[in-house]
Amino acid sequence: MAEIRLEDIIRPENLVYKKTPLMTDNILSYCPGCGHGTAHRLIMEVVEELGFQEKTIGICPVGCSVLAYDFMNIDMQQAAHGRAPALATGIKRTWPGRIVFTYQGDGDLAAIGTAETIHVCNRGENLTMIFINNGIYGMTGGQMAPTTLEGMKSSTSPYGRDVHMMGYPLKMTEVVATLPGTYFVTRQAVHTPAAVRKAKKAIRIAFENQRDNKGGVSFVEIVSNCNSGWKMRPVDANHWMEQNMFPFFPLGDMKVDGKIVK
Amino acid sequence: MGELRLMKGNEAIGEAAIRAGVDAYFGYPITPQSEVIEYLMAEKPHERTGMVVLQAESEVASINMVYGAAATGKKVMTSSSSPGVSLMMEGVSYIAGAELPCVLVNVVRGGPGLGTIQPSQADYFQATKGGGHGDYRMIVLAPASVQEMSDFIKLAFELAFRYRNPAMILSDGVIGQMMEKVVLFDPIPRWTEEEIIKMSPWATTGKPLNRERNIITSLDLQPHVQEQRNIRLQNKYATIQEKEVRCEKIACDDAEYLIVAYGSSARIAQKALDIARAQGIRLGLLRAITLWPFPTKQIRELLGHVKGILTVELSSGQMVEDVRLAVEGRVNVEFYGRMGGMIYTPEEILGVLKAKIIGE
Numbered sequence: 001m002a003e004i005r006l007e008d009i010i011r012p013e014n015l016v017y018k019k020t021p022l023m024t025d026n027i028l029s030y031c032p033g034c035g036h037g038t039a040h041r042l043i044m045e046v047v048e049e050l051g052f053q054e055k056t057i058g059i060c061p062v063g064c065s066v067l068a069y070d071f072m073n074i075d076m077q078q079a080a081h082g083r084a085p086a087l088a089t090g091i092k093r094t095w096p097g098r099i100v101f102t103y104q105g106d107g108d109l110a111a112i113g114t115a116e117t118i119h120v121c122n123r124g125e126n127l128t129m130i131f132i133n134n135g136i137y138g139m140t141g142g143q144m145a146p147t148t149l150e151g152m153k154s155s156t157s158p159y160g161r162d163v164h165m166m167g168y169p170l171k172m173t174e175v176v177a178t179l180p181g182t183y184f185v186t187r188q189a190v191h192t193p194a195a196v197r198k199a200k201k202a203i204r205i206a207f208e209n210q211r212d213n214k215g216g217v218s219f220v221e222i223v224s225n226c227n228s229g230w231k232m233r234p235v236d237a238n239h240w241m242e243q244n245m246f247p248f249f250p251l252g253d254m255k256v257d258g259k260i261v262k
Numbered sequence: 263m264g265e266l267r268l269m270k271g272n273e274a275i276g277e278a279a280i281r282a283g284v285d286a287y288f289g290y291p292i293t294p295q296s297e298v299i300e301y302l303m304a305e306k307p308h309e310r311t312g313m314v315v316l317q318a319e320s321e322v323a324s325i326n327m328v329y330g331a332a333a334t335g336k337k338v339m340t341s342s343s344s345p346g347v348s349l350m351m352e353g354v355s356y357i358a359g360a361e362l363p364c365v366l367v368n369v370v371r372g373g374p375g376l377g378t379i380q381p382s383q384a385d386y387f388q389a390t391k392g393g394g395h396g397d398y399r400m401i402v403l404a405p406a407s408v409q410e411m412s413d414f415i416k417l418a419f420e421l422a423f424r425y426r427n428p429a430m431i432l433s434d435g436v437i438g439q440m441m442e443k444v445v446l447f448d449p450i451p452r453w454t455e456e457e458i459i460k461m462s463p464w465a466t467t468g469k470p471l472n473r474e475r476n477i478i479t480s481l482d483l484q485p486h487v488q489e490q491r492n493i494r495l496q497n498k499y500a501t502i503q504e505k506e507v508r509c510e511k512i513a514c515d516d517a518e519y520l521i522v523a524y525g526s527s528a529r530i531a532q533k534a535l536d537i538a539r540a541q542g543i544r545l546g547l548l549r550a551i552t553l554w555p556f557p558t559k560q561i562r563e564l565l566g567h568v569k570g571i572l573t574v575e576l577s578s579g580q581m582v583e584d585v586r587l588a589v590e591g592r593v594n595v596e597f598y599g600r601m602g603g604m605i606y607t608p609e610e611i612l613g614v615l616k617a618k619i620i621g622e
Contacts, residue, residue, distance in 0.1 A: 055468040057334070069477045075466035077333045078479035079326065080356050086323040087330030090338065091466075093314045094286050094331045095455070098468055116326070119319035 022048045026070045031138075033234025035224030036064060038190040039132060040071050042200045043101070046207050047074065056099040057091055059084040061108040064138040068103055082113025085120035088127050099210055101128040107137050110146040110172040117172065124181030124216045128206045131173065131221040135245060136229040146170040149248055154229070169248065173221040177254040183216030184209050185255035189223045189246075191238045202253075216258060223249050265446045271411040271437040274444050275341060275367055276301035278415035279313070283450040285336040286314035288327035290346060293379040294435040295369035298341045311452055321346040325353030325366075332362040333478040335458040335465030337419055341367035343435075344385050345376060347393075354428055355394030359480025361495070363422035365415065366400075367431045369438035372603040380603020381435030383525060386580035389432045390554040397492055399499045401429040401506065402553040404524040408442035416447060425502055426464075432553060434576065436526035436605070508551035509560050513539065517546025519619050520568045521611070522561065522585050524550040527574050533608035534615070543620065553581065558588040570594045570619035574611055577601060594619065 022044035030036045047056050053074055060068035062081035069076035079087045084102035092100045109117050109131050120127065136154055137143040144154040144161060147169050151160040161169070177185040184206055188199035199222060206218035223245050227237035254262050269277065275298050279287055287307075289299045299317060307313035318324040324340045331338040342350060347368045357364060370385045372378035387393075389402045401421050403414045411433060418429040459467050469475045482488035510528075513535060514520065523531040528549040538545040548564070550557050561571075570593055573582040579597040586595050596618040600606050 054470050057466050057468060059330070066481060067483075069475070069479065073469070073475055075469045075476045076478070077330065077466055078360075078477070078481055079329070080352055083322070083326035083329070083353070086318070086326030087333070089316070089318075089323075090286065090288065090327035090330030090332075091334055093316060093327075094336045094338070095334055095467070115319055116323055119323065 020045045020048045022053055022073045024071055024073050028071060029067055030064060031228045033225065033227045033237065034064075035134070035190045035222065036132065038196060039130065039199075039222050039224070040068060042190070042196065042203050043103070043130060044072055046200065046204045047099075050204070050207055050211065052099045052207065052211075055097065056101070057095070059087050059100070059102045061102070061104040063105040063108055065103055065105065065132065066139065082108050082111070083116055084108065085113065085116040085127075085129070089120055089123070089125050092125055092127055096126075099128070099207065101130060101207070103130045104132070105138070106131070106133045106135065106145045106147040110170050117176065118179070121176040121179045121217045121219065122181045126210055126213055126215060127217050128210050129217055129219045130203070131219065132224050133221055133249065134224045134226040134229070135169070136226045138226045138229045142229040142231075146172070147249070149244060171249065173219065173254065176217070176219055177260060181216050182219055182255055183214045183258050184218040186219070186253045187221040187223060187249060187251050189241075189251055191225065191241065214258070221249075223251065264448055267444055267446060268441055269408055269444050270297055270439060270441050271405075271408045271433065272297035272369065272439070273301045274408045274411040275415060275431075276305065277446060278412040279339060280305060280307045280311055281447055281449040282416045282419055283311065283337060283452040284313055284339055284419070285452055286316070286331050286338045287340065288316050288318050288324040288338070289340050290318050290321050290324050290342065292343045292346045294371055294381070294438050295341050295343050295367070297438070298367065311449070313452065321349035322353070325350035328364050329353050329357050329362065332357060332364040333360065333466050335462030335467060337453070339365040339367070341369065343369045343371045344373050344382070347385065347388065351388070351394035354400065355396050355398060356480050357428050358394070358398035358400065358495075359396060360478050361426040362428070362478070363419070363426050364428050365418045365422055365431065366428060367433060370432065370434040372601065378603040379435065381526060381576060381605065382601065382603060383434055383527060383576040384578070384580070384601065385432065386553060386575065386577060389430050390556070398495060399427070399502070399554055401425070401427060401502060403429065403431050404551060404553050405431060405433055405437055406525050406528045406549060408437065408440065408444045411437060412444050412446060421506060425498055427498065427502070432525070434526050435603075503555040506552060507555045507557050507560065509557040510549040510551060511560070512547040512549065514546035514548060514564055516544055517564065517567065518544040518569055519615065520546045520548060520564060520571045521615070522548045522550065522571060522573045522581070523575065524553060524581065527576055530606060530608055531574055531611055534611040537608055537612055538615070545615070550581070556584045556588070558584070561585060561588040565589065565592050568593060570596070572611070572615050572619050573597050574606065575599045576605065
């Protein structure tokens with residue numbers, strides 16, 4: 001059997017996929033199997049395809065994606081925990097011609113930043129919000145999140161989330177869908193090729209809405225895994241997500257063109 | 263000469279903001295400074311200059327809207343009063359860490375807690391010593407008149423942009439609420455987007471193909487990098503301390519005794535000085551205009567002829583610590599203050615001066 005050499009495989013005629021230049025060459029700091037890298041790539045591909053690189057300003061949160069600016073080759077700002085929608089408001093109001101998006105995790109968007117999330121949506125800011133929901137605090141080390149499922153174990157709910165003591169998992173995306181200031185609200189995933197294709201389409205709509213000044217927030221939740229925080233192997237984490245997260249956080253559009261569809 | 267008007271201090275802040283070419287004001291109402299946003303909303307600055315005025319859902323949101331817009335090189339500001347300013351401290355720390363220019367106005371009321379809506383100077387520590395977390399400094403200007411409420415908006419933005427640092431106007435309920443004549447400066451046009459991109463090449467205005475991406479952050483996970491950021495900040499603060507101290511010396515040249523005060527207290531102390539001088543007491547007044555950087559050297563220079571110092575503040579004694587650090591024990595430094603929204607009279611101050619410093 002002939003020796004397999006990488007340089008024989010990596011040849012122009014074999015290329016089926018090319019990394020967007022809007023992703024930097026920095027090595028991703030995310031755990032193997034994590035959905036963040038895929039979500040980053042989809043956003044950057046959409047920004048590239050829509051020709052927005054020169055006018056896009058991104059806001060990264062506190063959490064695993066605090067260093068998103070190391071990977072996205074656009075101008076970015078790093079916000080305090082939960083405050084990304086306020087930063088985005090400040091930018092969009094003073095640079096209405098720019099494309100502004102926030103990228104936030106569940107602790108950031110649905111716990112400490114609840115007020116900012118609700119009010120940015122209620123004001124109907126012409127923004128794109130990406131919400132990564134993995135039901136746990138990844139960066140901080142596996143603590144309970146506002147979206148941690150009932151009975152789910154975390155380092156601050158070591159015997160499982162007791163809803164009578166710790167409150168219920170919060171469906172923030174359903175909440176913002178009810179507000180008149182949101183224009184497009186959807187919940188997606190990025191754990192399979194089919195899910196990735198749907199998620200990218202949703203992200204594209206969310207950016208196109210902003211470009212076309214549809215008058216409201218375009219909000220994309222991505223239900224994702226956290227195999228480190230969940231203490232599972234990556235493939236097991238994806239199965240667990242399908243079996244446990246998706247029933248509680250069902251995928252699909254909630255609001256399209258300003259109208260509730262589900 | 264500019265336009266002469268009779269205005270409240272808070273209204274002067276609003277008018278000065280429009281005239282200074284400010285791009286945006288983000289705020290949340292709180293007594294005793296709500297006239298700032300009320301004035302701005304009524305004036306429709308969007309029609310006058312294109313300035314954005316937005317009422318946020320909280321002071322936390324206001325300061326973070328300021329953070330977002332400041333990071334794009336825009337001229338942005340907020341205003342609040344003590345409890346609201348406490349809520350902003352997280353954002354101020356981030357803004358200082360990320361080295362962004364912006365202006366905050368604190369029309370101080372009595373505390374702690376919800377306190378009172380009456381005037382106070384009890385937020386000196388918060389303004390000059392940090393307030394938020396980490397090693398940072400704000401440039402702090404203390405107006406003593408409605409005129410200075412207007413003038414200092416312009417000055418605060420100049421300093422904020424010169425040093426890429428937050429600047430605060432530390433006022434109080436007296437200056438905010440009282441009406442005085444004010445000569446308004448001539449309007450400065452707002453910067454165009456092209457001017458901003460040229461003036462502030464660090465700003466996140468959207469990455470053109472011919473430059474590296476701009477990143478605004480206060481985060482460095484590697485300690486040796488974070489230390490370098492801190493050293494850079496401290497070097498900048500040293501430059502500000504060297505170059506930007508401002509104070510007003512009244513009758514200090516032959517002064518045997520000295521009052522150190524700022525803001526509304528300095529106005530009252532000035533009346534006490536007039537009475538003292540009429541009685542033959544050689545009293546001087548040093549009014550601190552920049553509270554940080556503090557006029558340490560300027561106080562020290564007077565110690566050749568000044569035998570005793572009284573510091574008066576509407577607090578339990580905060581700036582007096584900086585006066586004592588300046589004096590280094592060389593002369594007696596006493597303190598007199600009122601709290602909780604109570605204000606002293608000139609006669610009261612003079613009585614304390616005689617009892618504690620002159621020794622009658």
